[in-house]
Amino acid sequence: MRILIIHNHYKQVGGEDTVFFAEAALLEKHGHEVEKFAFSNNNVVSALDKVQAALGVVYNPKSARLIRDKMQEFKPDVVHVHNFFPLVSPAVFSVCQQLGVPVVMTLHNYRLVCPSALLFYKGKVQTENINQVFPVKAILNKVYRESAFQTASVVLATGVHKLLGTWRNKIDRFIVLTPGAAALFQNSSLRPKPGQLVVKPNFTEDLGTGASQRNNYFLFVGRLTPEKGVETLLKAHQLKPFPLKIIGDGPLADKVAAYAAKHAEVEYLGFQKRDRVVQELKQAKALIFPSEWHETFGMTIVEAFSTATPAIAAEIGGAAHLVQERYNGLLYAPGQAAMLAEKVQQLQQDEALANTLAIGARASYEQHYTPQANYDLLINIYQEVISAKKAKAHL
Template identity: 25%
Template sequence: MRILVVSAMFPPHILGGAEISASNLASWLLKQGHEIGVLTAAPSPDEEKSGEMVDGMKVWARFFPRPYPIHKQGNVKQTYLKPLWHLQDHIDPRNPRILGEVLDAFKPDFCNVHYMTGIGHNALAEIGKRDIPMMYVMHDMGLSCVRMTMFSKGKTCETQCTVCKVSAWSKRKGITAARRIGFASPSRANLELNARHQPLNDYPTAAIPNANKYPPPTIARQPSDVVRFVYAGRLEESKGVDVLLTAAEAARKDWNFTFKVVGKGSAEADLKARYGHHDWIEFTGHVPMQEAIDHIAGSDVLCIPSLWFEVLGGVVVQALQNSVPVIASKIGGIPEFVEHDYNGLLVQPGDVDAWRRALETLLSQPEKLAHLRSNAAARASEYDPDHLGSRFLAFMEKIRDSGPVGKRA
């Protein structure tokens, strides 16, 4: 097939995991003999590309007029520009025109849509107008929430606010314009949440983990009498790192262990100010993926204290593949991968005492930690990129050959 990948962010420009997953799936499909095109957002008009070959793929990097490019999202001080940015992302007529030009130039048989924010949600209908089948990969809650997280004011949103209702209505027009469309997500939980606000159940859906191939660690875990906990991810309020470190402070009064915090984000300065004086806590800041994997593989337990509806953190898969058990919040798609008392522990999100007890459980029961470690890699074959890529391809073929029949995969 001739497949067009639509993703506002795409390597070499990386902000999160969605664009890495989009690139990995595109690369896998390319290796299977499919012709791949990519439409992504250019940071500036000077960086545009028009069908240039990059790593075997035809790349269209187009500049989408906005108050600031998607690449600077989250790092803009002029917050008053955000409403205008989102308005343009929903209604600017240049969005569908640009996508339409690329569709007509590449003439794809199929579209894989990963990241419409930054390209423009009103552009999606252009794919439907041409009756091109598409798989919409939902890496977050972007179809239901402007923030893409359904997290506001320190807690998960129970319902949509007015702005998100209007946004979802606008996005729905692009969905219903397509005769052949299906929705994939790394977790069933994310499909179910978005189905509350979008007509996903009228179309084929599939829960398929991202077909990511992670580099193996370059170090081996060394024996240690001191348990080594690690957090790896963005340092944002929604990630719950302050809950985790507050619990760790309480546990440290009775137990000896170390904590490594890998990553950066808007909460980094505050977390360092509150916890950086402890000699048992290390903040590494942002590190390359290989170094992050080495930090995880060299630790005894990965902690994921998310407060928001986590779809699935790639670090969870990285940890389990390297026999590192996981303590994680019982929220979103995480329980689909972390099984309580089998390959990790599940904890009520935001509950400091519950997190303290979970840490102390593994500190006081080394045999339990050993049991969880032995089980951690048992499901590693399920995350093999060839296996997952084949599942994606089968789902794409199902979408291509069907209409809105409400089938699940």
């Protein structure tokens, strides 16, 4: 099978980039011909670049030409888009339709139904935009990069293509990462067709089972931002102190560092490379995942499961589906520091429970999140859209 994978990189490397490279490598490993075609926001530097990018979000003719040329050269059986915003633009879907090539898109975030992409702004979860074709209030609230102009460009791009039927008629399958995300998109202004949404989680390589006897500390890994629940984590620690290591960087780094300096049980490690993160996961009693927005997945949780490390997570978004209470982790109400502190204490005091959760965590990984399990799901999606496109062409 010949697969063209298209992605628009952000300036800061994120989870979407990781999945883009990981899925491409997975497909290549199974003998498929894979072509990666990437655009990068690092090329948007000057004021003119930014204006041109904003103006091209509805349809970028330059990107359309580049994609058409690449498709005519490579002749893919299927195109998989991970991110089209802003440089690729929805032009990619028109080109695919014109050339008769089926197209799959992974919904890594909520941008198609809310310009914030996170459903989180002004310090809390916001879902008021998901049923509106043109959420004007979002522009007034400057929900994207605190800019009315940039928010308006997202609203225009997504709204125009809702009216044109692009999302319903030019994309053969939307891949969503959890059943919760599927339900949200199904009941939104996106209005997907029956069967257009399919659930396929992300995966991770087998990181290896961690130590059977764990060190008595808990671990947070992630960006230090309000929506990640970092402040709730610190409040929980203040209520009932426990050994804690924090890995990550971001706007709240100074606050975390200052807290760690005053509390001997807290160790702030800053940003760490993957090898160190894995090393810490293999020794930790549990991963704490306090995220307070509707994460489309929860990659760190799956990585923890691979090492037989359970997770204590806020019951919202991807974590609510990845973590099963008292099987592979513990759940608490988002933002509730006292509940989080109680869950930590529960795991500290019950060694039998900790062992049970560790076994469940590893079992969850082996059943759902291995490369092979993911490949089987992904290739089945490709085969379905290719067969459907061929059948339609013969009508």
